[in-house]
Amino acid sequence: MSISHKYTCALVCALGLLSARAQPASAEATQEKQPRVVTTASAWLPEAGTVFLMGGFDQTIRPSGYASIGLGGVAELGLSLDRQRSEPGQEAKLALAHFKMGTPEGFGHRFVPAVALSYRKTLPSEIQFISLSDTFEVAVLGAVISKRMGPVSLHIGAELFSAEDETSGKSLNKVIRPTLGLEWHPADLPLTTLVADMHWLPGNSNESESGDALLDTRWNAAWGVRYQSLDWASIDLNLRLQEGESISEAIITLGLTGSFSVLNPELSLERAQDN
Amino acid sequence: MKSSITIKATLLAILSSATVAGVASAQNQPTNQEVPLNPFVPRPAANPEPAATPEREVQRPDARQPDTAANPPASPTTQPDFPADPDFSADPDNYAQARAASQLAGDESMGPDQPEVTKRRKKGPPVVIKHPIVLAAPTAHLLPAAVIYSSTSLDTGGGFGSKFKVGLGDVGEFGIETTDRVRFIAGAGLDPETIQPLLLASFKMGIGEDRLFEHQPALALGFRKSFETKHNDFDIRVAAIELVASKTLGPVSIHAGGVFWDASLASRFSGDDAIVLHDYGTKRQIRPIAGLQASPFKDSQLLVDIYWVPRFDLSTDTAREKISLRPALSWGVRYNVGKSVSIESGVRVPDIGEANLLDAQIFGQLTFSSSKLRDALGVGE
Numbered sequence: 001m002s003i004s005h006k007y008t009c010a011l012v013c014a015l016g017l018l019s020a021r022a023q024p025a026s027a028e029a030t031q032e033k034q035p036r037v038v039t040t041a042s043a044w045l046p047e048a049g050t051v052f053l054m055g056g057f058d059q060t061i062r063p064s065g066y067a068s069i070g071l072g073g074v075a076e077l078g079l080s081l082d083r084q085r086s087e088p089g090q091e092a093k094l095a096l097a098h099f100k101m102g103t104p105e106g107f108g109h110r111f112v113p114a115v116a117l118s119y120r121k122t123l124p125s126e127i128q129f130i131s132l133s134d135t136f137e138v139a140v141l142g143a144v145i146s147k148r149m150g151p152v153s154l155h156i157g158a159e160l161f162s163a164e165d166e167t168s169g170k171s172l173n174k175v176i177r178p179t180l181g182l183e184w185h186p187a188d189l190p191l192t193t194l195v196a197d198m199h200w201l202p203g204n205s206n207e208s209e210s211g212d213a214l215l216d217t218r219w220n221a222a223w224g225v226r227y228q229s230l231d232w233a234s235i236d237l238n239l240r241l242q243e244g245e246s247i248s249e250a251i252i253t254l255g256l257t258g259s260f261s262v263l264n265p266e267l268s269l270e271r272a273q274d275n
Numbered sequence: 276m277k278s279s280i281t282i283k284a285t286l287l288a289i290l291s292s293a294t295v296a297g298v299a300s301a302q303n304q305p306t307n308q309e310v311p312l313n314p315f316v317p318r319p320a321a322n323p324e325p326a327a328t329p330e331r332e333v334q335r336p337d338a339r340q341p342d343t344a345a346n347p348p349a350s351p352t353t354q355p356d357f358p359a360d361p362d363f364s365a366d367p368d369n370y371a372q373a374r375a376a377s378q379l380a381g382d383e384s385m386g387p388d389q390p391e392v393t394k395r396r397k398k399g400p401p402v403v404i405k406h407p408i409v410l411a412a413p414t415a416h417l418l419p420a421a422v423i424y425s426s427t428s429l430d431t432g433g434g435f436g437s438k439f440k441v442g443l444g445d446v447g448e449f450g451i452e453t454t455d456r457v458r459f460i461a462g463a464g465l466d467p468e469t470i471q472p473l474l475l476a477s478f479k480m481g482i483g484e485d486r487l488f489e490h491q492p493a494l495a496l497g498f499r500k501s502f503e504t505k506h507n508d509f510d511i512r513v514a515a516i517e518l519v520a521s522k523t524l525g526p527v528s529i530h531a532g533g534v535f536w537d538a539s540l541a542s543r544f545s546g547d548d549a550i551v552l553h554d555y556g557t558k559r560q561i562r563p564i565a566g567l568q569a570s571p572f573k574d575s576q577l578l579v580d581i582y583w584v585p586r587f588d589l590s591t592d593t594a595r596e597k598i599s600l601r602p603a604l605s606w607g608v609r610y611n612v613g614k615s616v617s618i619e620s621g622v623r624v625p626d627i628g629e630a631n632l633l634d635a636q637i638f639g640q641l642t643f644s645s646s647k648l649r650d651a652l653g654v655g656e
Contacts, residue, residue, distance in 0.1 A: 072575025072610030077620045097431045099622050099637045101608050103571060119622045121431055121637060139632040162632035
């Protein structure tokens with residue numbers, strides 16, 4: 001067993017121990033202030049010590065997942081597993097670590113939106129449990145603001161990409177793309193949220209004028225519905241479509257999201273009361 | 276073989292730091308069996324308002340009052356990095372007063388008067404511990420006397436770092452650490468790799484904020500030196516002198532200073548002279564360092580700092596360029612999970628000069644501090 005696998009084992013054990021103290025988080029944390037809209041990051045940050053776990057499958061039973069923990073109400077640290085079609089007919093598995101820090105909505109002034117700065121990076125293959133043989137390496141630095149306006153939450157941001165495919169030698173360096181997310185909480189359906197978002201990811205190879213092999217970015221759109229089945233859990237049904245695909249190639253994903261307070265539930269409760 | 280040694284060294288570092296600091300801090304954790312009115316035994320907060328709130332009514336201590344535990348300020352100038360127990364004042368006579376009051380009221384639950392020799396030993400006032408580092412850059416804050424501090428970090432590139440420090444007499448600090456910050460490029464076209472484990476000893480001395488006069492920032496002079504390390508058939512050594520000033524302004528702390536590095540690279544098999552950084556001028560050795568801490572909430576801090584570290588580069592032909600100092604940017608947060616435990620996480624860019632986004636790493640760090648040794652030694656009573 002490599003040392004990196006030992007690190008991973010230690011991390012999993014630590015999360016297991018933390019889960020032993022877990023308590024369900026608030027309904028607001030689960031339904032209204034999720035760290036992602038569908039696949040795009042929002043500026044919402046989990047409460048201190050709140051763990052988010054999301055897991056799901058698409059129509060071909062390929063898994064995706066997302067796990068994160070809130071740090072002090074000002075940051076989020078987590079892992080995610082997703083898929084990206086890097087070239088027509090090919091998929092890259094993206095196991096990403098992410099860190100997001102920011103300030104909550106209304107910080108300093110009630111009209112101030114939530115602001116977050118995030119960084120995502122693919123994990124090196126040697127520290128992943130399952131052999132994800134993809135050599136597609138991506139790093140994304142992003143900034144996003146989120147604002148709740150009545151029944152609608154709006155998320156607007158921008159992301160700076162660098163990517164490299166070691167197999168083909170293709171690369172993508174410092175490309176900026178926008179992100180957009182929208183959530184609608186219908187007043188007459190209090191347990192339901194309609195969600196939609198759009199962002200860009202590396203893929204779709206091109207050749208530059210100089211003949212260098214390059215990666216390009218392709219837009220990814222997703223929309224769906226989130227149903228708050230329990231105070232601490234919700235069910236998500238989403239449809240995802242990528243640039244260059246027909247609607248028949250869209251991916252349908254069914255997911256379950258849960259949130260739990262660990263580490264210091266008293267502090268989380270206290271902060272919620274303060275707010 | 277080398278990998279095996281690395282694994283053993285890593286595990287040893289984790290075990291030693293976790294054992295010493297983690298166990299000590301665990302002993303500080305409250306239990307239901309604790310004597311309830313002892314003002315110096317931590318217990319779960321009935322009233323969660325801490326000693327220092329985010330709004331922080333700043334009451335600056337009188338001049339010449341150090342911010343360390345040996346002579347604590349009447350009111351902290353800002354939120355301590357590890358918060359003091361909110362339920363109990365720093366008055367060591369509270370326990371006796373409370374017990375006398377309860378006995379007058381006919382309550383014997385606190386026990387009758389005992390001979391002097393069997394009375395619970397009085398501990399010193401709660402210590403205010405300020406972190407000696409931001410994320411990578413040092414601060415001018417010193418650990419209080421006999422306070423133990425330990426932190427261990429991992430990042431997404433498999434990097435590992437650990438620090439173990441102890442405060443000396445409120446004016447000094449000694450530490451042992453292993454770092455993954457120093458990097459090595461083995462040849463042209465190769466990516467930088469971290470030199471691990473790179474073991475360093477450190478010593479820092481200084482004076483606390485407002486110690487000499489009002490508004491005086493904390494000042495510290497630190498020295499770090501590596502043990503000789505073998506990497507890729509080279510003997511590597513680094514050393515640094517750091518001069519830092521820290522000033523707390525309400526919820527924000529600013530740290531600024533400079534670092535003076537020296538480093539050497541010597542081949543173990545060729546007869547060539549070692550390449551030494553100081554042979555190429557002082558200008559190549561001095562760099563500024565800066566850090567910023569902000570506390571939007573009482574249990575958390577936003578942190579950003581910039582620090583310079585040596586990089587050994589064998590891909591260049593000129594000896595002058597084989598050792599250079601590279602700027603490292605880190606940003607992240609610190610979350611105080613408990614009275615003596617905090618979690619830090621963030622992003623570090625090892626070389627912002629190259630601006631390679633793929634080179635950045637996400638890290639997580641667990642930090643313990645313990646005043647158990649201080650209490651056992653009776654420091655600050």
